[in-house]
């Protein structure tokens with residue numbers, strides 16, 4: 505077993521893992537009560553992987569993850585209030601209510617999201633690392649993704665370039681055994697995931713992702729190598745998600761016995777019991793840590809509930825593609841466009857952009873809201889998933 509960190513550090517790790525667990529449980533409840541729109545992917549069971557790896561970083565390093573990212577925002581220090589408000593789609597959310605569960609973001613804490621596209625965050629991680637190189641910084645980027653994402657084209661393309669250009673990225677595959685309802689051995693020819701980067705020039709390491717100490721020790725070593733040697737490393741963290749892929753998962757692809765056997769290794773009580781056995785905390789302190797987490801999550805829900813929804817008028821804030829620039833279901837005809845089509849002398853609209861244009865077309869939010877409400881957005885509606 506790797507050495508325990510200083511008592512205060514160990515307490516903080518336990519408190520953060522507990523906060524993530526309690527937050528996720530409540531997020532699931534809030535989803536069931538229709539407080540949260542869209543999809544919701546929980547990382548219950550993966551807390552040791554999240555905390556162990558993120559605590560290997562300096563504050564100035566970058567973290568980028570997937571749609572299963574509430575815990576990543578929390579571990580970087582985004583207040584639970586702002587994470588919950590994001591789930592509720594409120595203005596005080598960390599993405600101002602525009603991103604929802606899958607698109608958490610906190611630039612100030614160098615948490616770079618939150619992405620709905622499987623494997624979509626890998627090239628972005630390489631870009632962040634390349635930018636850091638240009639700036640001459642020592643920053644490392646930790647890029648987490650699932651075992652399923654290791655089959656995406658972006659995995660090979662990004663690892664190849666990262667090795668070639670010696671980019672300081674720790675690629676961490678969170679092997680929770682499934683890509684949606686497909687088990688690792690049914691979706692990947694190579695199941696020893698740490699080796700999947702070898703032919704691309706990226707050496708691999710593995711850790712027990714249910715053990716926060718081992719995860720931290722291995723990822724710390726990976727971060728050190730990446731920072732000093734300026735070349736990428738792939739770490740496989742072996743873990744398990746205790747809940748379904750998303751909230752709409754009947755879980756027919758695995759047995760209750762299998763889930764129960766992994767739950768015996770639950771990383772949160774496991775670490776608490778280790779700290780008690782080692783005399784770092786006692787049972788009363790463990791209780792207190794749990795009660796504090798629950799109280800913080802209560803406060804987050806109250807905060808999110810009290811935070812307003814974004815106004816319809818703000819619909820076009822931060823949107824940079826409008827009407828004639830790109831045609832799609834979201835392309836709305838503005839009064840200017842109609843004038844142009846009717847022989848106006850301005851030609852196709854497009855001279856004005858963004859806020860300026862939106863300000864000139866107050867009717868757009870209303871049109872879009874009505875179109876969406878009437879199901880006229882041209883998209884198929886499906887229950888599942890990201």
Ligand SMILES: Cc1ncc(C[n+]2csc(CCOP(=O)(O)OP(=O)(O)O)c2C)c(N)n1
Nearest residue numbers: 572620621622650651652653682683684890
């Ligand atoms: C490019 C792309 N293909 C498919 C999907 C649908 N999808 C969402 S999650 C998921 C499974 C990904 O599994 P994994 O990478 O192992 O991550 P996990 O969900 O286990 O965290 C799939 C196929 C998607 N979002 N993006």
